[in-house]
Amino acid sequence: DADVTQTPRNRITKTGKRIMLECSQTKGHDRMYWYRQDPGLGLQLIYYSFDVKDINKGEISDGYSVSRQAQAKFSLSLESAIPNQTALYFCATSERSGSNEQFFGPGTRLTVL
């Protein structure tokens, strides 16, 4: 079984709809991250959480919100989706200490029409 899972894997929605992307991990890591990747571009950090009660904004948090429901779960919400939020979204985890090596999920492809 995959250590970091994301649901759904693909989603097509309409402008103005509320969308939630979910991430679960079985690695026992404290830190979790949400990234966005646009075609041909690098990963951009949306939000990150170093603990269940810790939430931090990344580079591009506007239009997004997150919830850390448990150590193993970190969800990303788009309150009112817009077309320029069409992208590939990745969840990642890392240990509290050490190299901060991040382990990525398989990604969610979101299309906003």
Next chain:
Amino acid sequence: KNQVEQSPQSLIILEGKNCTLQCNYTVSPFSNLRWYKQDTGRGPVSLTIMTFSENTKSNGRYTATLDADTKQSSLHITASQLSDSASYICVVSAKTNAGKSTFGDGTTLTVKP
């Protein structure tokens, strides 16, 4: 501002040939540098991790080098295979800033038969 720049942006080589990808960074104070491989539509997977005291690290046909003085790293791929076609991402972490990572935009490698 912490930055990671990769070159070239894209590269096409023939199967069996070697290639070298470059990464320059301005992240300070330096903690570690990681190279990831990202297949199209999938999450990045870690190839190598290097700390300040390490100047080379190998993982099969992949060899990463690090020059902490000039703040440069390279990823050398030997005897390329079709499966090496992917995006290669350089990621640098700082000791401060809660260990947040700075991602490069990646180099897209295409290996042709």
